[in-house]
Amino acid sequence: MAVRARARLEIRRMRPDDLDDVMLIERAAFRHPWSPELFRRELEHDWSTILVAVEPLTSAPRGTERIIGFLIYWLVHDEVHVLNVAVTPEHRRKGVARMLMGETERRAQQAGASLMTLEVRRSNQPALELYREFDYRAVGVRPNYYVDEGEDAIVMVKEMKRPR
Numbered sequence: 602m603a604v605r606a607r608a609r610l611e612i613r614r615m616r617p618d619d620l621d622d623v624m625l626i627e628r629a630a631f632r633h634p635w636s637p638e639l640f641r642r643e644l645e646h647d648w649s650t651i652l653v654a655v656e657p658l659t660s661a662p663r664g665t666e667r668i669i670g671f672l673i674y675w676l677v678h679d680e681v682h683v684l685n686v687a688v689t690p691e692h693r694r695k696g697v698a699r700m701l702m703g704e705t706e707r708r709a710q711q712a713g714a715s716l717m718t719l720e721v722r723r724s725n726q727p728a729l730e731l732y733r734e735f736d737y738r739a740v741g742v743r744p745n746y747y748v749d750e751g752e753d754a755i756v757m758v759k760e761m762k763r764p765r
């Protein structure tokens with residue numbers, strides 16, 4: 602089910618025909634972007650969900666929209682692993698990633714997940730700040746996890762509160 606996260610922005614699941622827009626964001630966000638093929642595969646996995654943040658274009662014909670961010674997570678047993686979150690450079694620092702993270706947690710709660718996990722590059726200050734805002738805590742380091750630059754990954758987790 603799609604959710605209207607705030608006026609003029611909708612969070613919904615990615616569809617195959619969103620791929621070109623998502624690839625634009627991916628390529629602008631990462632030095633070593635995933636291939637379209639990898640995204641296509643994620644769309645087919647039962648355990649994988651890609652959420653997109655969609656902005657309606659008021660000046661364009663009815664029904665036209667623009668994807669300005671996405672988040673990929675896996676739900677395996679009672680654990681949600683956030684693989685990737687990215688926002689177009691011109692829409693950053695406007696709360697788009699916060700909305701994607703919030704919606705992911707809502708869905709995790711709904712699915713009965715008890716643990717959220719992720720890895721982040723040691724140097725990625727914006728992402729570290731974002732995850733800290735959501736009360737993720739660093740629990741370990743995977744040395745040279747990102748083989749491209751040999752950068753360490755910080756492993757972060759968050760225990761989910763059981764709904765009363």
Ligand SMILES: CC(C)(COP(=O)(O)OP(=O)(O)OC[C@H]1O[C@@H](n2cnc3c(N)ncnc32)[C@H](O)[C@@H]1OP(=O)(O)O)[C@@H](O)C(=O)NCCC(=O)NCCS
Binds near residue numbers: 685689696730
């Ligand atoms: C990390 C990223 C997804 C954040 O997206 P965003 O939509 O700009 O983030 P938000 O506006 O929702 O920010 C929420 C909070 O995160 C933190 N934050 C986000 N960007 C930050 C930055 N550049 N510097 C410091 N803190 C930052 C802040 O606490 C911010 O709250 P505030 O703006 O009220 O201070 C975005 O910078 C991005 O796409 N980066 C490239 C891809 C990437 O590195 N992804 C993460 C690795 S998987």
